[in-house]
Each structure stands twice: as structure tokens, then as C-alpha cells.
Amino acid sequence: MFTRTLRALRPLSAVQPLKMASRHYSAKNTTKKIRNIGIIAHIDAGKTTTTERILYLSGTIKHLGNVDEGDTTMDFLPAERERGITIASAATSFNWNNHTVNLIDTPGHADFTFEVIRSIRVLDGAVCILDGVAGVEAQTEKVWKQASEMGIPKIAFVNKMDRAGAGFGRTVKEIVSKLRTRVALLTVPVFSKSSDQVFEGVVDILNGCVITWTTGGDGKQTVVVPVSEASAEVQEEYQKARTALVETLTELDEELVEKFLESEDYMQITTEDIKRALRTATINNDIVPVLCGASFRNIGVQPLMDAVVDFLPSPAERPPTDALIAKSYTGGKKSKVIPERAITLDDSMKNLCCALCFKVVQDPQKGTLVYVRVYKGELKQNSVLYNTTSGTKDRVSRLLKVHADTTSEVTSITEGNIGVILGSQGLATGDTIVCHSIKKDGVMKLPPDNRLIQLKPIAVPPPVFFVRIDPASIGDTRPMNEALELLLREDPSLNVSFDDETNQTTLSGMGELHLEIAQNRLIEDFKANIVIGPIIISYKETLNEPTKSITKTVEPEPGAVSTVRLRLEPITEMDEACENENVIDHEQNTVSFPYELFDADLESVGEGNQRISFERDTKELTPEIMEECFRVGSIPPLVSCGPVCRLPLRSVRVVIEAWHIAQHINNTASLKTATRLAIMEALSTANATLMEPIMNVYVSVNEADIGLVVKDLSGSRNGQIVSIMDPSQLNEGDIHSEEYVAMATNTYVPADYTMYLSKHQDQTRTQQSVVHARVPLREMVGYLKTLRSMTQGRGSFTMEVDQYEAVTPDKIQPIVDSIFA
Structure with a gap:
């Protein structure tokens, strides 16, 4: 001994202290190191x-x-x-x-x-x-x-x-x-x-x-x-x-x-x-x-x-990095869509540097820090960047290597490495940036396709908790908005919306703690003088029945007529038909745009029994362009024109029945406007109701506490108990799960000598159960505090959105009152 x-003893663990003052970012290391x-x-x-x-x-x-x-x-x-x-x-x-x-x-x-x-x-x-x-x-x-x-x-x-x-x-x-x-x-x-x-x-x-x-x-x-x-x-x-x-x-x-x-x-x-x-x-x-x-x-x-x-x-x-060449359009009157296509970043892309921005931080001393991972090539100081997500250019002033909250300046970030761009105001989380690996000003000399490359974006989960935020005084409005803008650059999982009618600003996030931390940052870090309301829930609205068809005509200038006829209908279930429709947003709203509208001229009876011709006059407007036009035109009213409380709509299908654009118009701007106005009118008389998020709640508790927990969930919280089970039964019935349970049984492990040294640990471990319940999210606000009280601090829970369901009629008015309170 x-x-x-x-x-x-073991040279494979030899320690080489990190030289924080190094001017080269892993210059001596190959990517394999x-x-x-x-x-x-x-x-x-x-x-x-x-x-x-x-x-x-x-x-x-x-x-x-x-x-x-x-x-x-x-x-x-x-x-x-x-x-x-x-x-x-x-x-x-x-x-x-x-x-x-x-x-x-x-x-x-x-x-x-x-x-x-x-x-x-x-x-x-x-x-x-x-x-x-x-x-x-x-x-x-x-x-x-x-x-x-x-x-x-x-x-x-x-x-x-x-x-x-x-x-x-x-x-x-x-x-x-x-x-x-x-x-x-x-x-x-x-x-x-x-x-x-x-x-x-x-x-x-x-x-x-x-x-x-x-x-x-x-x-x-x-x-x-x-x-x-x-x-x-x-x-x-x-x-x-x-x-x-x-x-x-x-x-x-x-x-x-x-x-x-x-x-x-x-x-x-x-x-x-x-x-x-x-x-x-x-x-x-x-x-x-x-x-x-x-x-x-x-x-x-x-x-x-x-x-x-x-x-x-x-x-x-690692497998080759997947990317997309974004959809583009050829120039001129006979422009056509070049659809997006999948690619991988490989050695054939000479001189290309491609990186993903995955985090933005506002440092009080240094300013904006943009964290990037370089997937191809080398990112050099003073290089001109092209942001393929926003279509803008920027210059890298300084590059940094980060160690927690301290940094050191470097001259480049090599392929495979992670570093920071300092001072760029135009970059956001999820942006793809490209530049020339050798020539600092050579980004526009790269092949045109290189400037359309987009790496897989970072998915942002939809928020479920909201708080109202107001400036303490009129003079605090601008500083509040600037602080919110900085906060959202750092954390895209937060969302801010503003209601023009009520002049209210709403901040939404992933949970109570998430919003609490965001509020503290606004006040402590960004010095915003604000008043914060209570936690509210992410309610939505949906239709009870289809609306009547609405026809809208827009004529921004004499002879430049654009007309659309559409109706709205509820989606009761996201079926196979929905998969072929253009999804508008994460609220499961879709646009149904029959391509047969391009196969024949259509006529329809409009308002006042006048016959309106809906022929396809402009050949340059392809089905893909028109579908995108109707999708974009549908977004504003579906986001903020719910007829009950002006909340976002969910599970609504926009059915385009017919459309017309004057012969000499080569863009869809006026048709987008007509679409927006038609949807707003359809919603103004729609039969709608509220929807609320129903959560899958999993509560881990000792057997002695099950009774109290079940009574609380199914009683005062209006939940439905799905099951009470041992943690090992969570995936029961899953063929793959059973396969791995059998594998676990046959897996060699050493004896657990310390597992039963403590009687308390033995009891809390072997007698723990999981209560699975479906509970409205509005009933889960503040639940952690209650759970800890019921279980003497031993209980824990997780929850995730199961689906949105219509609010029962007896709950609608109290919810409406709380929203407008």
C-alpha cells in the first residue's frame, strides 16, 4: 500500500492548469482534443x-x-x-x-x-x-x-x-x-x-x-x-x-x-x-x-x-451537423420560390464559418455577451458576420473565453469550441451566423447558399404562468420596456405581450419560481421601477361552432383590389387532415388552403348578392406563397382577438374559400390585410369559450401521506386521480419498459451495504408512492408550499401540460372576472 x-499514479489524469490569459482559443488542440x-x-x-x-x-x-x-x-x-x-x-x-x-x-x-x-x-x-x-x-x-x-x-x-x-x-x-x-x-x-x-x-x-x-x-x-x-x-x-x-x-x-x-x-x-x-x-x-x-x-x-x-x-x-438552406425567391417579375432543403455541414464548404448563438447575457460591466458554438470553420476577431436568421450583418469586435463570471480575450474561436462574442446588439438566442474563415470581410464572397444556412433552432417551450407588470409612474414606462427587452434577449422562454385596449403589459414564463426570478432581475439588475400583479394562468379561447363565411375586400389604391372569403371552425382533434394544413403557431391553429383554387376560376355570391369573381390572375403567386400569405395574415387576430377576453385563440382552423388579387399586383401585402380583417369580423360574432391548461401532476409521497395528498388534489383542487403506484410502475404496460425492467433484474450490481443503515431512510425509500392526477393549472398555484406542509417537507412533485380543455360553464365568469380585475 x-x-x-x-x-x-495515473498519467491519464495529468493536470495542466488552465492559462486564463492565453490569447489563442485552444490553438494547440485539434478538434479531437x-x-x-x-x-x-x-x-x-x-x-x-x-x-x-x-x-x-x-x-x-x-x-x-x-x-x-x-x-x-x-x-x-x-x-x-x-x-x-x-x-x-x-x-x-x-x-x-x-x-x-x-x-x-x-x-x-x-x-x-x-x-x-x-x-x-x-x-x-x-x-x-x-x-x-x-x-x-x-x-x-x-x-x-x-x-x-x-x-x-x-x-x-x-x-x-x-x-x-x-x-x-x-x-x-x-x-x-x-x-x-x-x-x-x-x-x-x-x-x-x-x-x-x-x-x-x-x-x-x-x-x-x-x-x-x-x-x-x-x-x-x-x-x-x-x-x-x-x-x-x-x-x-x-x-x-x-x-x-x-x-x-x-x-x-x-x-x-x-x-x-x-x-x-x-x-x-x-x-x-x-x-x-x-x-x-x-x-x-x-x-x-x-x-x-x-x-x-x-x-x-x-x-x-x-x-x-x-x-x-x-x-x-459526432454525426455531421444538420442544417437547412432557407426558402428563397428568385428576382424579377417571374420570381419563384426555391423551397428549403436539408443539408449537412461538410468539408466541401470551403472557407465557411458557421456558428449557433445559444445564449445572450447582459453583463453590467462588459455589455452584451453572446455565447456561440462554432460548428464549422474558425470565428476570428474583427470578422464581418452575416446573421442568416435576421438577414443582417455585424462585425465581431471582441471574442472571449468564459470561466463562469470571468472572461479572457482571445483572437479566435476554433471549430468545435464554445466562446463569446462581445458587444453585438443584433444577435439573439437561436440565431445562425456565418462568416468567411480566412478573409475577415469576405462573408459576401461566400456562395449565396452559404448565406441561407440555418442550423436547427432552439425550441422554446410555451409559457403557462403570467403576471401583470406596470410602470410605477408614466415616466417609468420607457425604462420598464427597455428592461423587458434586455430580459427577453437573455431568456426567450419568457414572453411579453401588450394589450392596446387596456394598456396592460403581461410577462409569461415556465413557472412561479421562473417568474419570481425574472421579476427580481427586472428590479435588482435592470433597475426597473415596476408594480407586479399576482400570478395568473395561460387561458386560451376557442370556438364552440363554425362561423359564417366572411368576405373582405381591400383597395389600398384605385384598381388594386384584393379580396378573400373565409370562415373559422373549431378543431376538435388534431387529426391527419391537420397534418396537411399549414400550422400557424404552437396553439394548434391551422390554415386550410385548398390547392384546387389554383385549378379553376371561381365565382361566389358576396354581400348584397353581388357576384364576385375569385380568379387567379397573377401567375407568379404560387400556392406556397399564397399559403404563407394567409398564415401570416391570420396571426395577429388569432393572437389577440378572442371574443371572450381578447385572449389567444387555440385549435381554430382558418378555411380559405376563395381569393382574388388584381392583375397588376405582384405581392400579397393587401391580401394579408384582407385576411386579418376578415378573421377579426368573423371573431366579433363568434360563439366562443375559454380553455385552460390541464396538468399531469406526479406527487411523490410516503404511504402515510397519501390520504391527505389525494384528498387535497381531488377535493379542493378539482383534480382527477389517475393512479397511485410505486415509482417502478410509472411506465407499466410499455413493452420497451418491460424489456429494460427485465434487463435491470439481470444487471450485475454490488451489494448495497449502507442502504438500510437508517430506519428513516429505509421507510422513506421503500414505502414511497407516486400519485398521478390531472389537475387544472389554476388549482396548482402555490401547491409546493401546501405539499411541504402536508408531508413535513418530504413530498415533491412535477407537472407538465397534458392538454387544453374547455372550462366548465360554472367557472367561466369567475375566471373572466379575475382576468379583468
């Missing part, structure tokens, strides 16, 4: 604590911060330090084993899900932190699903193994059954032989050693013992784990099968062969490496850092 630093990773997890699983240890062990920071003391590096916002939670994703870079790792620490609270979405969008890999006591939790499943939908390879780290009630084996089986994946155990826990079974370290399955950490140390001093010198019990566990690891990999790797057949002994397979097969399987999303530790006690973090470098992909190992 001997003691030394872990990095001295880059890892873009994110830390994802349920709230309080230990994301920020783990990140803090990673930065300390890599030499990036010299002092270990503490979440409870509010001095961690990555949680630098005042609200984060005050509440002890991550609110905004934070980025940093560090060096480990001669690799550059760009790391993003994401929030765990469900209200900040957009921060997770936009971070995952630019990642190549993710580390999912799990609480070894709680196991796979609701938000764990959600962020895992988000990463899986984007094809992100993952590593799992079972944290808090020092806690009473921690169960590594149980958590691993939950990873398999709930997150639906194969696993590869790279480390398993080691406990002291005392009666307390204290967590001391890990067995490194790949490198064949037992690593223990000095109690109370900073994580750098370790004791490393070859497995051959460990106890017989540890040797037996090691052989089981390594055999299971190789056995699992042989199901995925033919070359490893051949290696096994040479000796027919799993233990004879070399570490190099295992690492090669495991790396390939991880990158292909066929398996998830699993490690364990206790970040707060500085145990097990270095093996996790090694795994990030060894098994997560570089940008070069």
Missing part, C-alpha cells in the same frame, strides 16, 4: 458541487466553494447564491489529460428547463449526476429524455455515496429500468470494515486498483492499491464487475467477441480493448458508463474526469 496523488459536456441532474443531486471539484482538481480554481456558503464558482448570480440553486446555465473551460473540456453546469429545477434545452443543444456529451439516496428522480428522467432526443452520449455519476441510505446497486438498476439503457460499471463503492460502513473510495474496474481518499482532504491525496493486494472480498467483487462489463460489451462489439474467443476468459480481455469497445458503444448511445463517488467529500471525481475524456465524443466524432 502506498500514498500519492492520484494524478501521479475537445470535449463539450454538460452537467445535468435533478435539483440537489450535487451538480454544482461536482463541478466545483472538477475545476479545483483540474487546477482551474485554487479554492473550493460551497453551495451552502454561497461562494461556488459556477453559481455566481446573487439569486443563485441566496437560494442555493442553479438558475442560469454557466460555462467554463478546463484542461484534463491534454484535452480541453468546455463544461456547462445546468439548472435542475423544472422551471428553468429552457436553460437545459439550450445547453444540451450545443453539447457533444453529458454527465448525469444522480443522488445515491434518492435514485432516479422525476427531473432526472426529464433531462435524460431531453439529452436522448438530441442524441447526446451520456455518463452517469452516482453521487452522495457517503450518505446513510445510499444504494449504488439500487440506483444502477433504476438507471437501466427507468432511463432505459445498458450500463457499464467503471467504479464500484468501497466501504470501511467498521460497523458504520463508511464510504472510503472506489474499485477502479478498468485499471484494476482500489482508490481511497484521505478523510477530510481536498481530493488530491489518495491511497491506491492494486486489486491483487486487496481483500478477497474486493477481489471477488472486481472479478464479477469486470466480467459483467466485458460480457455486456461483447453484445455490442464483434471485435471484442473475437478477442474473447481466443482465450474464452473474460478476465483476459485487455484494458485497451475494453476501452476501445466502450468508447464506441458510448458514442453510439448503446451504453452508459456508470461511476460513483461523494463530491462533497471529494471522493471519486478524478475517475469521472478521466471517463469524460476517455468515453465522451469530440466534436469530430
Whole structure:
């Protein structure tokens, strides 16, 4: 047995302190030496604590911060330090084993899900932190699903193994059954032989050693013992784990099968062969490496850092970046539409630099910081950018490398890297930017198609909670609007609307905490002098029955006549017919535009029994152009002209029956106006009602608290109880889920020595149930406080929108009164 630093024993973990003053962004690294990773997890699983240890062990920071003391590096916002939670994703870079790792620490609270979405969008890999006591939790499943939908390879780290009630084996089986994946155990826990079974370290399955950490140390001093010198019990566990690891990999790797057949002994397979097969399987999303530790006690973090470098992909190992060449039009009178088409960014696009803006931050000292991921080429200082999303040009004045809330200036951001553009006022989240990789002023010399490239946008979830915001005085109106504009640039999941009739401004967001943080930022950071109303719900309106046909004619100048005839009707269900219609917005409104209108001249009886000809006079106006015209013309009235409360319309079909444009008109502006006016008139006499969001609510509680929770949900909150079940039954009946439950049963895991040390932990773990209910969102405002009171702080819940449903007649008037209050 001997003691030394872990990095001295294992050169793959050699520490190279990050030189923050470097003028070149990873100039010495090829793309293969880059890892873009994110830390994802349920709230309080230990994301920020783990990140803090990673930065300390890599030499990036010299002092270990503490979440409870509010001095961690990555949680630098005042609200984060005050509440002890991550609110905004934070980025940093560090060096480990001669690799550059760009790391993003994401929030765990469900209200900040957009921060997770936009971070995952630019990642190549993710580390999912799990609480070894709680196991796979609701938000764990959600962020895992988000990463899986984007094809992100993952590593799992079972944290808090020092806690009473921690169960590594149980958590691993939950990873398999709930997150639906194969696993590869790279480390398993080691406990002291005392009666307390204290967590001391890990067995490194790949490198064949037992690593223990000095109690109370900073994580750098370790004791490393070859497995051959460990106890017989540890040797037996090691052989089981390594055999299971190789056995699992042989199901995925033919070359490893051949290696096994040479000796027919799993233990004879070399570490190099295992690492090669495991790396390939991880990158292909066929398996998830699993490690364990206790970040707060500085145990097990270095093996996790090694795994990030060894098994997560570089940008070069990810699938080619998908993009679109946006729809365009040829010039002249005989203009025609060139439809959008899918492409991939490849080496044939010479001299192209293409990047995605994934985050905008307003820094009080530095100004606007635009975070970008470069997918192709090299972004250089002073280059002229072309924003393909907005069609505008801008010049890069300065480029930065970011470490949490500190920065250092660089001359370029190379392909595959993440950095910051300083001072650009025209860029927003989701924008695609292109420039010339070599000539700083050469963007307009790129092929025309290059200036139409658009990367996959960042999806923004629709908001469900609202608050009214008013200036404290008339003089505060302009500063309030400017502050809101800055806030929305930072967080596109917030939305602001203004009602011209009532002169009221409404701010909407993902949840109560989300809006609370937004309000604090407006007041504290942007110094807005505002008055904030109570939380209100995202109600919508819909039609009870179809409207009559409305004909509208617009003549902006003599002879320039545009006419449209349309009707509105409710969509009772988004069926196959809707899939062929032009979807207007995320409210499931559509435009039904029969293409047969182009096949024949039509006549119709208009107002006053006059016959109106609806012939297609202008051949340049293609069906695609006309369909887009009617879609754009429909948006304003459907957003703000609901006949009940002027709320947005939902599940409404705009049926275009006929149209006419004068012969000499080559654009659709006047027809858009006619469409808007016709819809407004149709809505003015429409038979409409209110719709409200119905939430799928999942409440995790002890069996002793089920009665109170069910009574509250089904009684005072007007909910419908769908089921009460064990957490393992959430996906019951799903064939794939049953497959992974069976796989979990057969997955090797070590014994959980500490799982039942605490009677309290045993009870809270084994007797927990999930109450699934469907509840109107209006009844869930303030629910967390009530739940904590009913369960002595032990209950938790998640919810998501199931669907919008019509409000019952007896509830309509009280809701209308509250809206206009």
C-alpha cells in the first residue's frame, strides 16, 4: 500500500492548469482534443458541487466553494447564491489529460428547463449526476429524455455515496429500468470494515486498483492499491464487475467477441480493448458508463474526469451537423420560390464559418455577451458576420473565453469550441451566423447558399404562468420596456405581450419560481421601477361552432383590389387532415388552403348578392406563397382577438374559400390585410369559450401521506386521480419498459451495504408512492408550499401540460372576472 496523488499514479489524469490569459482559443488542440459536456441532474443531486471539484482538481480554481456558503464558482448570480440553486446555465473551460473540456453546469429545477434545452443543444456529451439516496428522480428522467432526443452520449455519476441510505446497486438498476439503457460499471463503492460502513473510495474496474481518499482532504491525496493486494472480498467483487462489463460489451462489439474467443476468459480481455469497445458503444448511445463517488467529500471525481475524456465524443466524432438552406425567391417579375432543403455541414464548404448563438447575457460591466458554438470553420476577431436568421450583418469586435463570471480575450474561436462574442446588439438566442474563415470581410464572397444556412433552432417551450407588470409612474414606462427587452434577449422562454385596449403589459414564463426570478432581475439588475400583479394562468379561447363565411375586400389604391372569403371552425382533434394544413403557431391553429383554387376560376355570391369573381390572375403567386400569405395574415387576430377576453385563440382552423388579387399586383401585402380583417369580423360574432391548461401532476409521497395528498388534489383542487403506484410502475404496460425492467433484474450490481443503515431512510425509500392526477393549472398555484406542509417537507412533485380543455360553464365568469380585475 502506498500514498500519492492520484494524478501521479495515473498519467491519464495529468493536470495542466488552465492559462486564463492565453490569447489563442485552444490553438494547440485539434478538434479531437475537445470535449463539450454538460452537467445535468435533478435539483440537489450535487451538480454544482461536482463541478466545483472538477475545476479545483483540474487546477482551474485554487479554492473550493460551497453551495451552502454561497461562494461556488459556477453559481455566481446573487439569486443563485441566496437560494442555493442553479438558475442560469454557466460555462467554463478546463484542461484534463491534454484535452480541453468546455463544461456547462445546468439548472435542475423544472422551471428553468429552457436553460437545459439550450445547453444540451450545443453539447457533444453529458454527465448525469444522480443522488445515491434518492435514485432516479422525476427531473432526472426529464433531462435524460431531453439529452436522448438530441442524441447526446451520456455518463452517469452516482453521487452522495457517503450518505446513510445510499444504494449504488439500487440506483444502477433504476438507471437501466427507468432511463432505459445498458450500463457499464467503471467504479464500484468501497466501504470501511467498521460497523458504520463508511464510504472510503472506489474499485477502479478498468485499471484494476482500489482508490481511497484521505478523510477530510481536498481530493488530491489518495491511497491506491492494486486489486491483487486487496481483500478477497474486493477481489471477488472486481472479478464479477469486470466480467459483467466485458460480457455486456461483447453484445455490442464483434471485435471484442473475437478477442474473447481466443482465450474464452473474460478476465483476459485487455484494458485497451475494453476501452476501445466502450468508447464506441458510448458514442453510439448503446451504453452508459456508470461511476460513483461523494463530491462533497471529494471522493471519486478524478475517475469521472478521466471517463469524460476517455468515453465522451469530440466534436469530430459526432454525426455531421444538420442544417437547412432557407426558402428563397428568385428576382424579377417571374420570381419563384426555391423551397428549403436539408443539408449537412461538410468539408466541401470551403472557407465557411458557421456558428449557433445559444445564449445572450447582459453583463453590467462588459455589455452584451453572446455565447456561440462554432460548428464549422474558425470565428476570428474583427470578422464581418452575416446573421442568416435576421438577414443582417455585424462585425465581431471582441471574442472571449468564459470561466463562469470571468472572461479572457482571445483572437479566435476554433471549430468545435464554445466562446463569446462581445458587444453585438443584433444577435439573439437561436440565431445562425456565418462568416468567411480566412478573409475577415469576405462573408459576401461566400456562395449565396452559404448565406441561407440555418442550423436547427432552439425550441422554446410555451409559457403557462403570467403576471401583470406596470410602470410605477408614466415616466417609468420607457425604462420598464427597455428592461423587458434586455430580459427577453437573455431568456426567450419568457414572453411579453401588450394589450392596446387596456394598456396592460403581461410577462409569461415556465413557472412561479421562473417568474419570481425574472421579476427580481427586472428590479435588482435592470433597475426597473415596476408594480407586479399576482400570478395568473395561460387561458386560451376557442370556438364552440363554425362561423359564417366572411368576405373582405381591400383597395389600398384605385384598381388594386384584393379580396378573400373565409370562415373559422373549431378543431376538435388534431387529426391527419391537420397534418396537411399549414400550422400557424404552437396553439394548434391551422390554415386550410385548398390547392384546387389554383385549378379553376371561381365565382361566389358576396354581400348584397353581388357576384364576385375569385380568379387567379397573377401567375407568379404560387400556392406556397399564397399559403404563407394567409398564415401570416391570420396571426395577429388569432393572437389577440378572442371574443371572450381578447385572449389567444387555440385549435381554430382558418378555411380559405376563395381569393382574388388584381392583375397588376405582384405581392400579397393587401391580401394579408384582407385576411386579418376578415378573421377579426368573423371573431366579433363568434360563439366562443375559454380553455385552460390541464396538468399531469406526479406527487411523490410516503404511504402515510397519501390520504391527505389525494384528498387535497381531488377535493379542493378539482383534480382527477389517475393512479397511485410505486415509482417502478410509472411506465407499466410499455413493452420497451418491460424489456429494460427485465434487463435491470439481470444487471450485475454490488451489494448495497449502507442502504438500510437508517430506519428513516429505509421507510422513506421503500414505502414511497407516486400519485398521478390531472389537475387544472389554476388549482396548482402555490401547491409546493401546501405539499411541504402536508408531508413535513418530504413530498415533491412535477407537472407538465397534458392538454387544453374547455372550462366548465360554472367557472367561466369567475375566471373572466379575475382576468379583468
